[in-house]
Amino acid sequence: MENRNDRFRRRYFNSIDQLLIKLSAAAVILLLVCQVLLLNSDARRYLSLVDKLEGEQITSPATMYAADVPLPDPAEAMNTVNKVFAKSMRSLRSGKDITIRMINPPASIDAVVTVNGKAMGNFSKGKVDITLYDGDYIEIDATKIKKPAQFIIDTHKNDMVFPVDGILLEGQNNLIVVGKVIFRR
Structure with a gap:
């Protein structure tokens, strides 16, 4: 009686082991396929949530000084700087x-x-x-x-x-x- 139970357990665990090996091999192959697809910029847009949320890359000019902006009063100082910065960043995009x-x-x-x-x-x-x-x-x-x-x-x-x-x-x-x-x- 014990031999029959032992054989059943061995077969059961062997089938589970084989299933896990097949699933892990499929997961590795799927990972490699996804990584290869991420090399293409068009496919990356659909596969990567980060690229969807990032938006367009904008390069700012090397010389942009907020100190050149005349500040009317301290209460509006930050607002004026933000407007000038937003305007200069906007000019870098194509409209x-x-x-x-x-x-x-x-x-x-x-x-x-x-x-x-x-x-x-x-x-x-x-x-x-x-x-x-x-x-x-x-x-x-x-x-x-x-x-x-x-x-x-x-x-x-x-x-x-x-x-x-x-x-x-x-x-x-x-x-x-x-x-x-x-x-x-």
Whole structure:
């Protein structure tokens, strides 16, 4: 009776050992395949969460001195430095031009285009030409317009995923959200 139990245990443990060896060999092969795929930059974008979250690499110029900025008062000192630094970093990125046209009602200074919360222009000429960067957030402030307002976004066939070229936006007495700018890579 003991021999039968011993044989059963030996077979059971041998089958488990063989299964573990096969699983570990498959895991090593899968690891090697993933490492080879990570050498390719296109595949790395899909396999690595770090590369998705990192964004674009930006190289800053060697000579950038915050001391050259005149500081109005100590309360606003850091804010001024941050604005100058953000502006200089922004100039290193490539931007794309778009035009937002106001169709109805015709030209009005009551509607304002804001990019990242900063006013970029009004529709006094019927359109606003702006340069956008990847990740910018666009809104049209039409809170002062009493009639229904219509806007068309013209991306000039740039490599933009969003906003879509030729999209028609409509609103009245509200803030029209265009959304986050996404460039095609």
